[in-house]
Amino acid sequence: MRIHFIGDDSGCDSIAVQHACAMADAGAGVSAESADEPRSWRARCREFDALHVTFSLARDYSLLRRVRTARSAGAAVVRYWAGLDVLWASAHPPTRRVGRAMAELGVAQWAPNEAVAAALERLGVRADVVPPADPHVSADAEPRAFPRDFTLLARLPAELRELYGGGIVDELIARMPGVRFLVLGDDPRRYAKYAHVEVLTAADDVLRTLTRCTALLEVKRFPSAHRLALEAMSLGRHVIGTAALPHVRRADSAEGLAAAVSLLRRDPHFHLEGREYVARHHDARLCARAMLDRLQQMLDPGRGALAMRGNAAGARLALAMPSIFSRRPIPPPTPESVQSADPLVRLLVESVDVPAAVTA
Structure with a gap:
């Protein structure tokens, strides 16, 4: 064809x-x-x-x-x-x-x-x-080792950051100075006062970027394909937020996200259930x-x-x-x-x- x-x-x-x-x-x-x-x-x-x-x-x-x-x-x-x-x-x-x-x-x-x-x-x-x-989503993907420090990845395109839940992520960053954050796509100047935040303006290698996190924050305010969430679960990462997918730790507020993050910090294990779900239903x-x-x-x-x-x-x-x-x-x-x-x-x-x- x-x-x-x-x-x-x-x-x-x-x-x-x-x-x-x-x-x-x-x-x-x-x-x-x-x-x-x-x-x-x-x-x-x-x-x-x-x-x-x-x-x-x-x-x-x-x-x-x-x-x-x-x-x-x-x-x-x-x-x-x-x-x-x-x-x-x-x-x-x-x-x-x-x-x-x-x-x-x-x-x-x-x-x-x-x-x-x-x-x-x-x-x-x-x-x-x-x-x-x-x-980037494959049944053959193997879980990658977590980074040494508990790290959350959030994608916030600068122009659309509020649609991607930028306000909620901002509040979470202020609440949790002991957690390392990787922010993908936003203006680095916004986070100048936070030592625990690293801004990645672009990610040529999505899988490598995901291996740098323990979990993905996805708090989009609109329905989407949730490809980054699927890619994260394919590597054994947990997903916390609003993604309408099975095996996501659902939360849509800073309080809910903080509670889910705190729970995962106590037991940062590979998300094997999510990986198996993705392998069965979303393998490329x-x-x-x-x-x-x-x-x-x-x-x-x-x-x-x-x-x-x-x-x-x-x-x-x-x-x-x-x-x-x-x-x-x-x-x-x-x-x-x-x-x-x-x-x-x-x-x-x-x-x-x-x-x-x-x-x-």
């Missing part, structure tokens, strides 16, 4: 890149966008069997047009929801419309877990739960094969039948949503344009400086 990947480019740790690597390891042929692509998109669509789409914020309608063309060429198409995708769809009506339009085109909607699927259901999008294929090879099986089932009727359905759906969409042909950029969301009552949606829009879209 040949799978082409399009959409957001979030770097080497993006979920699209991880899926591409895992599917390639499982025997699939994979390809991605090229800036100097000489062929037309219609011609390119004849060279792959399936299209994997990821995006967070709709900047224009070019991605939707390409999906429509791929469907009319008989390709199986899947849109994978992860990260902040659901919040962006809640914050930005055009992004929500593009997501729904893809579903109407017959694009399979995949969510990493039940929490994300439930959030999508509230937006009118039905999604199947398909766990992510993360090459198993998840990649499951994805490929699903895509193959979508192709079983033959590309001709898929193309007929894709053409019919594309024609209906063109009539119902003529803006798909527009070359104008979509205005980005602003705090004033947010209509959602969800405070996290407003926080997202206020936290991220979204540049104006470029004409497609």
